[in-house]
Amino acid sequence: MAARGKRNTGPAAKMKTDVLLKNRTFLIKNLHIDEVLELLYQERKIAKTEYESINEKRTRSKRVKKLLDVLDTKDDTAYDVFRKGLEEGDCDQDFIIRKLDETEQTTISTKLVPKPNKNRYKLVLLGTAGVGKTNLMTVYTGGKFLVGSTATVGTDFVSKNVTVDTGNECEESQVSVQIWDTAGQETYCAMSRMVYREAQGVIFVYDICNRESFEKLDFFLSEFRQYNSRSDRAVMMLVGNKRDLIGKQAYKREVTPEEAHGYAEERGLHFIHETSAATQENVEKVFKILVNEIYNRNPGSGLTQKDDSVVSLTDVKLKHRKMKCPCLRGEAD
Numbered sequence: 444m445a446a447r448g449k450r451n452t453g454p455a456a457k458m459k460t461d462v463l464l465k466n467r468t469f470l471i472k473n474l475h476i477d478e479v480l481e482l483l484y485q486e487r488k489i490a491k492t493e494y495e496s497i498n499e500k501r502t503r504s505k506r507v508k509k510l511l512d513v514l515d516t517k518d519d520t521a522y523d524v525f526r527k528g529l530e531e532g533d534c535d536q537d538f539i540i541r542k543l544d545e546t547e548q549t550t551i552s553t554k555l556v557p558k559p560n561k562n563r564y565k566l567v568l569l570g571t572a573g574v575g576k577t578n579l580m581t582v583y584t585g586g587k588f589l590v591g592s593t594a595t596v597g598t599d600f601v602s603k604n605v606t607v608d609t610g611n612e613c614e615e616s617q618v619s620v621q622i623w624d625t626a627g628q629e630t631y632c633a634m635s636r637m638v639y640r641e642a643q644g645v646i647f648v649y650d651i652c653n654r655e656s657f658e659k660l661d662f663f664l665s666e667f668r669q670y671n672s673r674s675d676r677a678v679m680m681l682v683g684n685k686r687d688l689i690g691k692q693a694y695k696r697e698v699t700p701e702e703a704h705g706y707a708e709e710r711g712l713h714f715i716h717e718t719s720a721a722t723q724e725n726v727e728k729v730f731k732i733l734v735n736e737i738y739n740r741n742p743g744s745g746l747t748q749k750d751d752s753v754v755s756l757t758d759v760k761l762k763h764r765k766m767k768c769p770c771l772r773g774e775a776d
Contacts (some may be wrong), residue, residue, distance in 0.1 A: 462546045463511055463522065471507045473539060477640055479528035480510060485621060488521040489513055491599070498637050533641070562618040564737050566730075567638055569625055569663040570648035571656045575684040578720035579648065580622050583730045588721055599624045600638075605731075607738040620734055639670040643737045644678045646729070651683040651717060654697040657706075664710060678736045680714045681707045682729055687719040 463470065476497075484494040493513050500506040514521055526543065529536045568576040577599075581587045584601045600623040607616050623638045639645075645667055649657040660681075668674040683703055688694040700717065707715045714732060718725040 462543055463514060463525075465546050466542055467511055469542060470511065470539070471504050473536075474507050475532070475534045475536060476503060476506050476510060477637070478532035478534060479525055480506075481637070481640070482528040482531065483510075483521065483524050485600070485602075486524050488517060488524045562616070563621065564618055564644065564734060565621045565623065565642045566644040566646065566733065567623045567625065567642045567667070568646050568648055569667060571659045571663075572626070574648045574650045574653070574656050575720045576648050577624050579646070579682070579684065579718065579726060579729075580624050582720050582723050582726045584622065586723070588723070605734050608735050616738070618734065618738060620730075622730075636666065636670045639667050641673065642667075642671055642677060643673070644680070644733045645671075646680045646682050646733065647712070648682050648684055649698065650685050651696055651698050652685055652688050652694045657683075657698045657703075660706070661710075676740070678714075678733055678740065679712045680716070680729065680733055681712045682715075683717040684720060686717050686724060687721045 480489075480494070480497060483489045484491070489497075497506050497509045497513065500509055514525065526540070529540050568580060570576055578588055580601055581589055584603045600621050602619060602621050605618050605620050607618055623642070625638055647660050647663060649660055651657075667677075667679075671677060681703060683698060683700075689696055700715075703715055703717075706712075713736070716725055716729050716732075718729055720726060
């Protein structure tokens with residue numbers, strides 16, 4: 444791969460770069476960049492700093508120009524992912540693909556682009572700074588709790604392969620899950636909004652010992668619903684973190700389970716739970732429930748995930764049923 448900041452001048456790479464170069468004006472005018480940009484970042488073809496510098500541009504055309512400048516320093520594989528993003532995206536950009544194909548016919552042979560991966564899910568963690576979003580992600584993906592971790596700047600993500608419950612003991616299904624961690628400071632909202640798009644699941648996180656973090660959830664809920672075009676189909680979970688602090692000196696619970704339950708019910712959130720990233724309590728369970736629910740909602744699946752240790756607010760009968768989860772009854776506090 445070419446060194447960052449220097450153009451790759453290898454023959455094949457030069458030909459593929461020329462495909463974009465020859466169509467630069469056309470792409471600036473017509474390319475819908477969001478899905479292509481996200482896939483390039485997800486597949487590690489552009490660096491985080493490059494991803495953020497592109498998103499900082501205020502208009503679509505300026506963001507396309509910046510992306511093309513960045514791709515001009517990359518090798519063949521970045522172009523292949525660019526093409527893949529055009530084909531996999533929900534936005535119809537077939538006319539751009541045909542234009543690139545016409546150019547390729549005079550420079551390089553057209554390569555097959557992999558079919559979309561229908562078993563790749565995108566989850567987002569939202570909440571104010573300091574509630575433990577990063578540690579929930581690192582504990583789930585690597586079993587590591589980062590003591591004294593600094594606040595997330597911009598966005599970051601980790602991927603994990605997960606076995607989902609298909610409802611058939613003789614059948615298992617593997618899915619790839621991308622978990623996105625976002626900055627809690629409003630300064631970085633513009634960057635975080637890019638991550639909301641197309642997310643199939645979201646966990647709204649608050650600190651049960653910090654009432655302010657709970658009161659700020661409305662802001663993140665509003666942001667997600669505004670900038671995620673599929674928010675009405677996304678699985679949304681409310682998680683109160685830092686259960687391990689209950690009972691420790693200088694800490695006290697500021698948000699009760701009952702209050703969290705009422706909040707989630709009023710705002711249409713599907714599940715509520717309490718966790719501790721420090722002790723790893725319920726962390727694995729929370730993500731498992733979320734991923735299984737996303738899998739079960741896929742067209743043709745027809746599966747229903749049931750877990751009495753979590754309150755599902757989509758089940759009307761819950762209003763008349765005693766809650767079974769100890770953390771939701773306020774036990775062991």
